[in-house]
Amino acid sequence: MSRLNSVGELEKLRAEILEKRDSGRPCITTCLGTGCHAYASQDVYNALAEEISSRGLTGKVDLRGTGCHGFCEQGPIVVIFPGEICYCRVQPEDAADIVALTVLENKVIDRLLYEDPVSGQKYERESEIPFYKNQDRLILGQNRLIDPQNIEDYFALGGYKALAKALAEMTPEDVLEEVKKANLRGRGGGGFPAGVKWETTRQAPEKEKYVIVNADEGDPGAYMDRSLLEGNPHLVLEGLILGAYAIGAAKGFVYVRQEYPLAVKNLTLAVQQAEEHGLLGDDILGSGFDFSVSIKRGAGAFVSGESSALVSAIEGQVGEPRPKHINTAISGLWGKPTNLNNVETWANVPYIIERGAGWFNSTGNEQNKGTKIFSLVGKVNNTGLVEVPMGTPLRKIIDDIGGGIPGDKRFKAVQTGGPSGGCIPEQYLDTPVDFDRLKELGSMMGSGGMIIMDEDNCMVDVAKYFMHFLKDESCGKCTSCREGTKRMYEILDAITRGEGREGDLELLEEIAWVTENASLCALGSTAANPVLSTLRYFRDEYEAHIKEKRCPAKVCKALIRFTIDPEKCDGCGRCKRNCPEGAITGELKSPMTIDSSLCSRCGICREVCHLDAVTAE
Amino acid sequence: MVNLTIDGKKYQAEEGQNVLEVALENGIEIPHLCYHENLSPYGGCRLCLVEVTRNGRAFLTTSCTYPCLDGIIVKTDTPEVLRARRLVLELLMPLAPEAPQLQALARQMEIEEPRFKTDEEADDCIRCGLCVRACTELVGAQAITFSGRGYRKTVEPPFGEEALDCIGCGTCVFLCPTGCIQMVDKSAERTIARWQRTLPLKACSSCGRYYIPFAQIEFARQKSREAPAEDWFDLCPDCR
Ligand SMILES: Cc1cc2nc3c(=O)[nH]c(=O)nc-3n(C[C@H](O)[C@H](O)[C@H](O)COP(=O)(O)O)c2cc1C
C-alpha cells in the first residue's frame, strides 16, 4: 500500500474500497474475540472457510473474523449479512448448514437462533435480541462489522474521516474546543473532563509533550477496553492521533497489559498499517503534523493502571504510584507534560470530531454525556458487555438488557466500579447510572464493572472477597492502605467464621476512614468502599453474623448447618455417595441424615439432591 | 521564596522545600518515620500527615512529600490529623511492637492497648524504605530493594539471596528506626544476617581492632575520584 499524502487521497481510497464492496453480497461474520475464541470460534471460522471454498463460492460469499460482540456467553457468534441473521453457540459441524441453507437459500436455521431464557422466544436478527436492542452501541457497535486486522474495513465504515476533517478544516485549538464542548469525561474511572486535562497539557510550557492510552485494565471481570483494542484498534488510534494533534504531542504510548496477547497483536498490526498509510509518522496526510506511537506491555499488577504508577512503568521504574502534587498533565513522563486517558475515552474522540459536540451532547444527562460500556456479570440471565447512554437507570440495565435475575430469586444488590466499588441495594435501582450518582451512593463508576447479586449472596462475604483482592493488590507503600486493607480483611474473615466480636463494626469503620483519608493514591482512597457500602446498606446482615452467629444468606460455612428433610428424601443415596467427608448415613430407600460434626459444609449434597431435600440453616 | 502558613503563623520557605522540612526547621513537631533529611522523600509511613488547604480545598497529605507552595495553609494538629496519625501508628505497631521509637510515639499519642494483634510473621520491619534509599542514594551500592506488594512487601537483596553488592558499611543498620537490621562483628568477620551477608574485616595496623570490611575499602577506592592514599585504611579512625 502506498502512503496517503492528502485528505483527498484518503477519500479516493475509501471510494475505491466501497466500490469493490457489494453490499448485497452475502457475508458471514464470525466473532474471533477472546470470549468466543475460548469456545473455539476459530474452528468455526475455518469450517466456514472450508465450506465456502469447497462449494466454489470464493469471491461470491465473504467471510470475516470480527472482534467481540459483547454477548460472549452465547459464543461462538456467527452473523450472516445482508439479513443480519444471528446464530449462537455455533459449532464447526454447523458450517455446512449455514452455507447451504442460510447463505444460499435464505433459510433460517431454527436450532442456532438465540432463545430468550425467560420468555423462550427466538430471535432471528441480532439487533432484535433484547440484550442488544436495549443498548446504544456507539463505541462497541463497529466491533461486529470489522475485521480488526484489516484497515480497509475501518475505512469502509468511515474510519479516519474525523482525522481527515481535523487536519483539513480544524486547528488544534478547534479540536480541543470541540472535546471541551462535548463534556467528554474520562471513562477510566474518575470521570475527569478530558478537555480540561488536554488543555492543561497543551498549555504547559514545555514543548515536548506525550499522550498515553491506559489499557492496563486490571479490574477482574472487566474487558471493555480489551474488546475495543482487540476488535477495533483503529478507533482508539484515531482518537489518540486527534488528541495528540489538539495537545501538540509528537509521541504517544499505549500501555497494554501483557495478559492481552490478541489486543497487543491487533494493535501492533493497526499501528503498522496506519504508518504504512501515512496516518502515523511524519507529515500525516500531508498536513505537516508528525506523530508516532509505541506500544508498551505492562506486567499486569492492578495498581499499575493508576496514572502515576503507569507513567513510572513506562519510564522503566517500578509501577508504583507517586505523589502528584504537580499534575501529570504538567509533569508526567520524564517530567514532560503528559495526557493520559483510558481506552474508551479515546474511542469517543473520533465521533465527537466527526459528528460534533452538539451531537455527542444529545446522549446522556446533564453532567454525563455519551455512552458508557459496562461489563454485566453475576446473577442475571444475560451477561456480557453492555453499552448504554449515561444516566440509564440501573433497573433498565439489569432487567431489560440483562433479562432479570435467573430462577425465582430476589435481587439483592448490584456491585459497581470494580474491586474498590460499592454495593447498591434494591431501593436505588431507579438511580441513573453516572459518575456522580454512583459516588453519592457510596460506589463508583470505576471502569464499568457491574456484578449482580441475589438473595443467595452474603454481603459480608462479598466485602471480604473484594478486600482479599485489594489487600493483595495494594502496592504496599502506604501504611494506611497496606495495613488497613489487611486488617479490614482479617476482621471480615473473622466475622464470616463466626468469630465476630462486639465493636468489630466500629473498628472496621475506623480503619476504613484512615485507609480512605491517609493513603496516597486512589487505590487506598477507594479501598474501603466494599466495606463502607455494605455496612451502609446491609448492616443488619453484619450484625446477624456477629450477634446471632447466623449468616442470613446461608453462605458462611461456619455459620450454617445442612440437614435433610426426611419428608422429602426418598433415600436415593446420591448425597451419601457424593459426600467427600462420609458424613451422610442411612439405608437406601429410607431418609438419609447428616452428621454435623463430620460435615464440611461443601454443599455437594444440596447440589446433587434431585428432590431439594437438603436445606441449609 | 514562597510564603505559607503553618498553624496560623506565616513562614517563608525556599522553592522546592517540603512542608515537613520547614516545619522542623521552625521547631514545629511533626512525627515522621520514613523521612530523612539526606534522602529523597518517600511518603510511605504516613505519620507526618497534615491538613493542607490549597485553592480553598482542604485535604490530608504527607508533609514530607508536599512541596511548599505559595499561599498554602498547613495545620499540623487538627483533630482529624491527630486521629489519622494515631490510627496509622496503631496499624504500624504490630509490625514492630518492641521498637523503642514506635513505643515512644505511642506514648506521645496516648495509645495504650494496641487493638491489632501482632502478626506471626512480624519481623520488626515497618517498610519505611530508609535502608533502600540510603543504600541507593547515599552509599550507591544498591544492594537491597523492595520486593512484592501489599502486606507481602519486604526489603530484600535481589532474588532474596545473599546481597552480593552489600559492602557491609552499616548505613542501613544505623538508619533503621526499629533496629530490625542487625550487624554483628565477630573477630575478623562482619555479618548482616538480614541481607545474608558475611564479609571479612581489615584490622587496624596500630590498635589491631577489626574495623572495616575489605569490600567497603574496595568500594570507596572505586567510587572516589581522588583515591585516598594507599595506606589510608591501614589505621582505624581512632588511630589516624
Ligand atoms: C488502582 C487503580 C487502578 C486503575 N486502573 C486503571 C485501568 O486499568 N485503566 C484505566 O484506564 N484507568 C485506571 N485507573 C484510573 C487512572 O488512574 C486514570 O485516572 C485514568 O486512566 C485516566 O483516564 P480517563 O481520564 O480517560 O479516565 C486506575 C486507578 C487506580 C487508582
Ligand code: FES
Ligand atoms: S515521614 Fe512522611 S510519610 Fe513517612
